[in-house]
Amino acid sequence: MRTVRIGAGAGYSGDRIEPALELAGHGALDFLVFECLAERTVALAQLARQRNAEAGFDPYLAERLQTVLPACIAHGTRIVTNMGAANPLAAAREAARIARSLGLKLRIAAITGDDVTDLVRARPESPLVETQGVVGDVADRMISANAYLGAWPVADALAGGADLVITGRIGDPAMFLAPIAHSFGWPRDDWRRLGCGTAVGHMLECAGQVTGGYYADPGLKDVEGLARLGFPLAEVAEDGTAVITKVAGSGGRVDAAICAEQLLYEVHDPARYMQPDLVADFSRVTLAYAGADRVTLAGATGTAPTDTLKVSIGYRDSFVGEGEISYRGEGAGARAALAIAIVRERLELTAAPITELHVDIVGREPGEVRIRVAGRAATSRDAARIGREVEALYTNGPAAGGGARSVVREVIAVVSTLIDRALVETSTTWIGT
Incomplete structure (x- = not known):
């Protein structure tokens, strides 16, 4: 055979x-x-x-x-x-x-x-597959809509x-x-x-x-x-x-x-x-x-x-801000805990519109302890406030902090919908060498 x-x-x-x-x-x-x-x-x-x-x-x-x-x-x-x-x-x-x-x-x-972005935009009432809601909920933030x-x-x-x-x-x-x-x-x-x-x-x-x-x-x-x-x-x-x-x-x-x-x-x-x-x-x-x-x-x-094709929709969801700093030597764990408490309180005092705040502690005494604080915000500027507060610990926090860094990244999220397969037309373009 x-x-x-x-x-x-x-x-x-x-x-x-x-x-x-x-x-x-x-x-x-x-x-x-x-x-x-x-x-x-x-x-x-x-x-x-x-x-x-x-x-x-x-x-x-x-x-x-x-x-x-x-x-x-x-x-x-x-x-x-x-x-x-x-x-x-x-x-x-x-x-x-x-x-x-x-x-x-x-x-x-x-x-x-x-690429069926225009077709999907024209149907804001189409339900989303994995989550509750309809296409119209993300239409103003849509980047792409591609049928499989x-x-x-x-x-x-x-x-x-x-x-x-x-x-x-x-x-x-x-x-x-x-x-x-x-x-x-x-x-x-x-x-x-x-x-x-x-x-x-x-x-x-x-x-x-x-x-x-x-x-x-x-x-x-x-x-x-x-x-x-x-x-x-x-x-x-x-x-x-x-x-x-x-x-x-x-x-x-x-x-x-x-x-x-x-x-x-x-x-x-x-x-x-x-x-x-x-x-x-x-x-x-x-x-x-x-x-x-x-x-x-x-x-x-x-x-x-x-009768339908799955469509993957990419849209602008939010921004994630992160800040990291390290503490080393005896008492590093206690200083790291104090640093976290300060950052939390600062974000509350300044009414920073941060959601889903997460804190990670990596390492243990007597070596190095590094903290990471991350959270989500609707704008890049608000997300950046997390990293700024962490970096401010250099002179406004516990002793012997170092290696601070901050970053803001946009979150591109994905949801799905369905489209009538009869609406999707393919085309083939030929190129020779």
């Missing part, structure tokens, strides 16, 4: 790059997928795009492509990635520039349409001859389902096999998590070679069954226990895992030993998708 080999080159934006090169060079892959987009990442990317029209894509796109493109082109490996983030078109242009600098010919497809696209725009781009497909927000498993379904010509309503492909995608989407990363627990679940952890690949058969494995000799391991943890990761209901292309059912999945670092994945299925 014919198989397709597909590898996971990243599980998040800041992931290691060396394992992807290992896969590109030694994995004998048909496809290499870089999954780099978290919910909050899109909103941050949208802020970057607002500052610079040619920004808003993954900051490591250039480094990743410069590293893996030569090996991928040499071995005939095609790339799918959501590193387009808030600006897939600019990402595609940057990818073309990199390919030209390497002397490589590349056919690039940029898929857009996930499905596999078929990517599959169509691959059918059109794309060597590299760049998207924005897309369902994580859909990035893997797309090249698998394209390779085998699966019908778009073959829910059983699409469920199998979705299970493969879910298994690979977090990269190193299925080779022992985020699993290791010394003495309980030991994993060797985490410093040179290899990323996973799947050998997928036309009937949807797959073997999860990794490049021979790479660090980490693949076994049924690790795969089982990943299978349940972020899945609320294994029998109804809602994705853009179908409602997947993992409740009858089997994981079987198929040799060293080889696990057979089978038994997934699915049903038709819902």
